[in-house]
Amino acid sequence: MATLNVSFVVHLLCIIVLNPVVYAKCSDRNEQIYYLSRTRQALNDLAMERRPSGCIQEAERIMVQRPTLSIEEGEKLWTLKLAFQLASELFQQNLTPVKWNTFKLRELQDLLARQNMTYSECVRDMSVRLNLPIENMVKNYFKQLGDFLSRERFSSCSWEVVRAEMGSILRDFYKKSKMSRKHV
Numbered sequence: 001m002a003t004l005n006v007s008f009v010v011h012l013l014c015i016i017v018l019n020p021v022v023y024a025k026c027s028d029r030n031e032q033i034y035y036l037s038r039t040r041q042a043l044n045d046l047a048m049e050r051r052p053s054g055c056i057q058e059a060e061r062i063m064v065q066r067p068t069l070s071i072e073e074g075e076k077l078w079t080l081k082l083a084f085q086l087a088s089e090l091f092q093q094n095l096t097p098v099k100w101n102t103f104k105l106r107e108l109q110d111l112l113a114r115q116n117m118t119y120s121e122c123v124r125d126m127s128v129r130l131n132l133p134i135e136n137m138v139k140n141y142f143k144q145l146g147d148f149l150s151r152e153r154f155s156s157c158s159w160e161v162v163r164a165e166m167g168s169i170l171r172d173f174y175k176k177s178k179m180s181r182k183h184v
Contacts (some may be wrong), residue, residue, distance in 0.1 A: 032080075035115055036174045042108040043167040047160070048098045052092060055157035062161050064144040066169050067137035068176075074123075079134055080173070081119035086142035088112040094154040095148070141169075 054127030067079065091109055098105070145162050 027092065033174065035111065035118075036170060039108065039111045039115065040167055040170045040174060042104060042111055043163055043170065045104045046108065046163055055160050058152055058155070058157040058161045059164075061152070062145075062148050062165065064141055064148070064165060066172065067134055067141050068172070075134065076168060076176075077119055077175070078121045081116070081123050082135060082138045083142075083169075083173070084112055084119055086114040088116045090142055090145060090149075090162070093149065095159065097154055097156045098159045100159075151178055 067083070072112075088109070091112060095105065145165065149158050149162060
């Protein structure tokens with residue numbers, strides 16, 4: 001038992017000493033919340049209008065099951081890493097039909113890529129690996145979004161619906177991150 005604790009402490013110290021910037025980013029909930037907030041704002045800034053009335057039919061056709069963010073820190077970091085990786089890939093797909101501000105779209109893509117890299121670094125040395133239902137839920141969620149876009153031929157309205165859906169899940173992640181911060 002003592003060997004396990006010493007080994008754990010040595011491993012933790014190595015992570016902190018060798019990767020102080022990554023450790024600080026991973027452990028700094030304020031920074032996590034800040035970037036979640038910026039990403040949500042970037043998604044909101046893309047909106048063609050608050051409630052695009054011409055996209056109601058598309059909005060009614062989307063059917064996705066949202067994943068939830070775990071309270072357990074290791075699972076939470078893996079979930080965020082996977083979510084930002086898949087969101088980053090999603091927002092690189094066929095965006096030709098959208099009428100979004102190019103600067104705002106690029107900002108969103110940069111924020112998603114940055115968070116993907118940050119969380120990838122956070123979980124790189126973790127012994128925790130998902131392979132849990134949440135991993136499949138996250139993958140399935142983004143597959144459903146991609147399938148929806150494909151069925152709708154990547155129309156401007158379908159992107160608008162996905163943008164709003166992504167804003168909702170980020171809002172959920174943001175709230176969950178703020179709640180877990182209060183319990184620490």
